[in-house]
Amino acid sequence: MMSAPSIVILTGAGISAESGLGTFRDEGGLWAQHRIEDVATPEGFARNPQRVVDFYNARRAQAAEASPNAAHAALARLQAEHLGDVTLVTQNVDDLHEKGGSGDVIHMHGALASALCAACEHRWPARLEMSVGEECPACAAPTIRPDIVWFGEIPYHMERIERALANADIFAAIGTSGNVYPAAGFVQMARHVGAETVEMNLEPGENVGLFDDIRESKASETVPNWVAEVLAG
Template sequence: MNIVILTGAGISAESGLGTFRDKDGLWTRYDLNDVATPEGFARDPALVHEFYNARRANCRDAAPNSAHAALARLQRGFAGGRVSIVTQNVDDLHERAGTPEVIHMHGELARALCAACGHRWPAPDVMAHDDPCPACAAPATRPDIVWFGEFPYHMDRIAELLAACDLFVSIGTSGNVYPAAGFAEEARIAGARTLELNLEPSEARLPFDEARHGPATRIVPDWVQQMLRR
């Protein structure tokens, strides 16, 4: 059995990393058009770096929770096939929980990108827009994050995994941001069953074959335990 798992902000919320909809979270203190778009970066790169420096610090202080740990166990220990984890999250909690391989479709807080030459490197804790690129020395440093209006990473690989999967699982995602919101339908067309694990029903256009709702730290480990007993 080939399993593709999509994780969203809901899996990291219990680790203290806010979702887009948190009332008092980091996102509410900034306009997304100012800090999460190429146009916002062009207008005020210092503000964008201030925002991502804060997110990087928030991520550094967070720890993986039992849902992250359960998925790491599943990927390492599932004997019945392949488990592929695709995340919309830019944190590194999956990796710190011990997951061997994670596909980051929206980039990573821990990476920096040169807007001039495309070079990537490990991001320091604090970045500025005039930091020189290690490869070309251009003062064009930006976070290696996919902003609104930009094309997500690894889409060809994700499409191949969805076409070959037997089970698609959506964990902690709202189901209203494309292209990830269409993954369940792609998997269903390819013949896969679909499962939602979420705090509450998502806004997915089509219903999942099965849905379990509750805190990720409870429902994800329970599901993983069932899969490892198969």
């Protein structure tokens, strides 16, 4: 009897867009009002920490009001019902996967719900409204920052992700642009070990040529259908 396939899933901003959380490309959204260099880099935080904290406070408030959609629920169902390993990796910093029922989510770019001490790396649940200069509850240093991986910083949990990819039988990318590394390179790692690869996106990502199966539609449609196929064997 063959064992159930090991699945690695990567999700990006596209899976949260239907829940009302904007992507980098959305006009009129939070990101469109700011330069990435000002709010998503260590240098931007050093120049103007208040602007950065205010930006993530706004994102945190927006995420707190958002509800998971059918794609999040389908992935939670896959985790619960699939007999093999399901590793769920997200580039998103919202908690919609958890709200949708997923219990083990790897947040490679950090999480809005977490605060980080830049001095001792202690983490704790962020208040809805963080303030510049808040003291760390562990070391008392006034070096609080959002627990977000900014451009130029190393994503979290890379060793765990790479181990999962090395054993993957199926790799799925959902709502990702395919141009932000290292996540954009995950499909190559999966292909290297012979995994089947599937992309689910509104429009093709920049690395679409590396996928065996391409499904273009809303995540709330493609993901439940794909999950049903996987569970049916």
